[in-house]
Amino acid sequence: MRVVFMGTPDIAATCLKRLIAEKFEIVGVYTKPDMPKNRGMKLEMSDVKKAALEAGLPVYQPTTFKDDAVVDELRALQPDVIAVVAYGKILPQRVLDIPRLGCVNIHASVLPALRGSGPVQWAILNGMDETGVTAMYMAAEMDAGDIIEIRKTPIEPLENAQSLLNRLAEIGGGLLCDTLRSIEAGTATRTPQEHEKATFAPMLTKALCPIDWTRSMREIIDHVRGLDPWPVATAELAGKRFKIYAVRPTEKKTEKAPGTPLALTKEGLEIACGGGNVAVITCLQADGGKKMPAPDYFRGHPIEL
Numbered sequence: 001m002r003v004v005f006m007g008t009p010d011i012a013a014t015c016l017k018r019l020i021a022e023k024f025e026i027v028g029v030y031t032k033p034d035m036p037k038n039r040g041m042k043l044e045m046s047d048v049k050k051a052a053l054e055a056g057l058p059v060y061q062p063t064t065f066k067d068d069a070v071v072d073e074l075r076a077l078q079p080d081v082i083a084v085v086a087y088g089k090i091l092p093q094r095v096l097d098i099p100r101l102g103c104v105n106i107h108a109s110v111l112p113a114l115r116g117s118g119p120v121q122w123a124i125l126n127g128m129d130e131t132g133v134t135a136m137y138m139a140a141e142m143d144a145g146d147i148i149e150i151r152k153t154p155i156e157p158l159e160n161a162q163s164l165l166n167r168l169a170e171i172g173g174g175l176l177c178d179t180l181r182s183i184e185a186g187t188a189t190r191t192p193q194e195h196e197k198a199t200f201a202p203m204l205t206k207a208l209c210p211i212d213w214t215r216s217m218r219e220i221i222d223h224v225r226g227l228d229p230w231p232v233a234t235a236e237l238a239g240k241r242f243k244i245y246a247v248r249p250t251e252k253k254t255e256k257a258p259g260t261p262l263a264l265t266k267e268g269l270e271i272a273c274g275g276g277n278v279a280v281i282t283c284l285q286a287d288g289g290k291k292m293p294a295p296d297y298f299r300g301h302p303i304e305l
Contacts, residue, residue, distance in 0.1 A: 001081060001101070001180065001183075001184045002077070002078055002080045002081075003019065003024050003026050003027065003079060003082075003180065004027060004030065004081075004083070004099070005026055005028070005029045005085075006030040006083070006084045006085070006087040007030075007031060007048045007084065007085040007086050008031050008046045008048055008086055008087055009086050009088075010047045010165070010166075011086050011108065011165055011168065011169040012031075012048045012086045013046075013048045013051045014166075014170065014172070015083075015106060015169065015172050016029065016051050016085075017173070018173030018174065018176065019083070019176065019180075020051075020055045020057075022177050024177070024180065026055075026057055027058075028059075028060055028079070029052035029059050029060070030059075030060045030061070030062070030087065031045075031046045031061055031087070032046055032061065032088050033061045034046070034049070049061070060073065065089070065092050066092070071094060071095060074095065075098050080099055080100055081099045081101040081103070081104060081180060081183060082095075082096075082098070082104070082138075083103075083105075083180065084103060084104070084105045085105070085172065085176065086108075090142065091103065091138065093140055096140070101184070102138070102183070104135060104136065104179055104183065105135070105137075105138045105143070105145065106133060106135055106176050107119065107133070107134045107143055108120050108132075108133055108165070108172065109123065109133075109134060110130070110131060110132040110150055110152060111134040111147060111150070111193055112144075112195060113197070113199050114131075114200065114201040115142060115143035115144065115198055115199070115200050115201065116142070116203070117201065117203045118201040118202060119201040120161050121161045121201070121226045121227065122201035122202075122226070124155065124164065124226035125222060125223060125227075126222075127219065127222050130152055130153070131153065131155055131164070131168070132152035132168075132171070133150070133153075133168055133171045133172045135147070135150075135175050135176065136148055137190055144195065144198075145193075146190035146192050146193070147190065147191045147192075148179055148182070148189060148190060149175060149178070149179060149189075151171050153167060153168070153171060158221070158225065158248070160226075160228040160229070160246075161225065161226055204227070204231055205231065206231045208231065209231050209233055209234040210234050210235070211224070211234065211235045213235075213271065213272065213273055213274065215273070216273065216275055217273040217274070217278075217279050219274075220274075220279060221247050224244050224247045225246070228246075232245065232285075233245075237269070237303065238261065238303045238304060240286060240287070241286075242285060242286055242287070243284060243285040243291070244283075244284050245284060245285065245291060246281070246282045246283035247279050247280065247281050248279065248280050248282050249277075249279060249280075252270070252278035253276050253278065254272045254276055256272040258274050260272040261303060262305065263305060264295065265280065266295060267282055267294075268281045268293070268295055269281045269303070280294075281294050282294050286301070
């Protein structure tokens, strides 16, 4: 079975590596064009491109599928199936119609919940206890195709988005391999989604970063871990802005106003939350500084309490 793979970030690279390891016939890999990154704005290739080049696979990086020549180039690869994982581009119907066995997508949520670009982060931001990975046939509408299989997993109480993403990538790699085998064997099922139950996971922005300390302790913790590693929660402490990477619960109570720093302990900086609860900031980064454990930072930069 001739497979064209399309994807861009690390979750997609994990799935691609699994296909390579399990000896699928990958006739082409599509990924987004190299992007300028960091202060030097040097062009950097995607994780998928790196994995493809290491395996000696041909890489294609079109800017659009509106170009007839780009579509003809894809058609010339004669794919039996196109496998898509976090590609970052919408595929028009004429692309979806190319492979004889269809286009399949691996999406990191239990569809129809959390359609969109940020399902892993929003699962945590929304305080969910469980998520998963869905294999589906692709349709013109984003993440709305018929479901082939869903594999669920619990979300750990203090797990951040990167850790959850890594776990889901491993689950997704196995699910993709099994899905392609079932499609080739003609045993893949398809179940229409309950579209009326759909929820959405929009792209993350830095507007989400500031912590609202009036919210409950659980909501604050979920906010912090859902935005790690990007765009990262932020807070102002003693007049200085910080990125906040980890907040842990305590059993303590306070009558102080939410957002008030209370005490510095060996775990970190205790701070008042909504409902009179007390959380502890355990890892942070000052503007212009390095990410570090909160006790280490405040030993060198005392805070007035």
